[in-house]
């Protein structure tokens with residue numbers, strides 16, 4: 001429960017900001033208007049996903065829509081959706097750096113859960129630190145204020161990138177030294193701490209999972225250090241050759257996208273009394289590029305991989321965890337991954353082949 005002074009104080013700050021920032025009506029054109037529909041209840045939330053057109057958002061929306069109904073899950077982004085996404089359910093333009101834009105959306109659509117996916121990932125952040133600060137830090141402040149003002153359940157993912165070279169790396173526990181050396185990592189530690197602070201001080205229902213590198217077949221990664229583990233599948237099938245920007249022995253925690261989406265849903269649904277932490281590591285597997293290539297060669301024996309380490313991404317990976325200790329998530333809310341390395345590789349290959357067959361029926 002918020003103390004009365006805080007309840008009064010947060011909306012006042014929001015109103016001041018809304019006066020400074022102006023309005024957002026020019027963006028209505030790109031909106032597939034959601035139907036505000038049934039009254040949201042704790043068992044039937046109304047969910048807004050920010051940054052929803054990246055690697056993770058569309059798949060999570062699909063899962064949440066199965067559970068809570070298509071009209072109750074609104075995807076948003078600053079990018080234009082494909083026809084398929086646009087037709088699949090509600091989509092609205094939302095720039096997370098624009099507080100008024102978000103506030104109007106949350107109010108008009110009676111949003112009760114906010115999944116905040118907008119971010120610049122690790123490599124993209126190093127390439128544009130100023131933009132990463134704006135999207136990852138200002139954007140986060142906007143959603144935290146909104147979540148507090150409207151009593152939302154707020155889910156924000158963190159990452160293996162929230163740790164740095166001085167953290168224990170093999171395995172990395174939930175609670176330990178966190179001194180990341182990327183703007184991405186710094187913004188995620190800031191997020192973890194701000195969310196937990198708002199939870200302890202004002203009772204905000206803040207929930208955060210530290211995701212490993214996520215591997216998906218039908219959505220592209222958006223500028224991270226772990227992207228190689230997606231691209232290798234596409235190049236292996238297309239040309240039988242892959243040039244890797246990490247050394248063969250660079251071990252990182254990874255996860256199949258289905259496990260990531262299921263973990264997110266299960267964590268969002270977990271009763272508050274079961275959560276002893278607000279930020280949890282989740283793990284599935286960890287491997288090196290060399291081990292991934294060896295597993296791929298069980299299917300494609302002639303695969304050729306050459307290693308040309310990229311200074312920036314190798315530097316980032318060298319300071320990240322090699323494996324994650326997720327025992328708290330397993331104990332508190334029953335987290336269990338399903339995909340090991342052989343299952344992940346088989347699934348990626350068959351999904352990409354099926355996709356290619358669908359897109360180019362004569363060439364495959």
Ligand SMILES: NC(=O)c1ccc[n+]([C@@H]2O[C@H](COP(=O)([O-])OP(=O)(O)OC[C@H]3O[C@@H](n4cnc5c(N)ncnc54)[C@H](O)[C@@H]3O)[C@@H](O)[C@H]2O)c1
Pocket residue numbers: 050051052053054055056057076077078079094095096097116117118119120121135139157158159160210211212213214215220221222223224226
């Ligand atoms: N994919 C992974 O391996 C991974 C691992 C750990 C954590 N995460 C976290 O999960 C979340 C989603 O990751 P993803 O892989 O889908 O990222 P992504 O880079 O693929 O997508 C991010 C989306 O944010 C959008 N965006 C950028 N600026 C914006 C703005 N001003 N307003 C609104 N949207 C904006 C982009 O258009 C993009 O669609 C991120 O917070 C990321 O840190 C991802």
Ligand SMILES: C[C@@H](O)[C@H](N)C(=O)O
Pocket residue numbers: 121122123158159160161184211212213214223224225226227
């Ligand atoms: C690990 C994760 O946060 C993201 N895939 C990145 O490499 O930046």
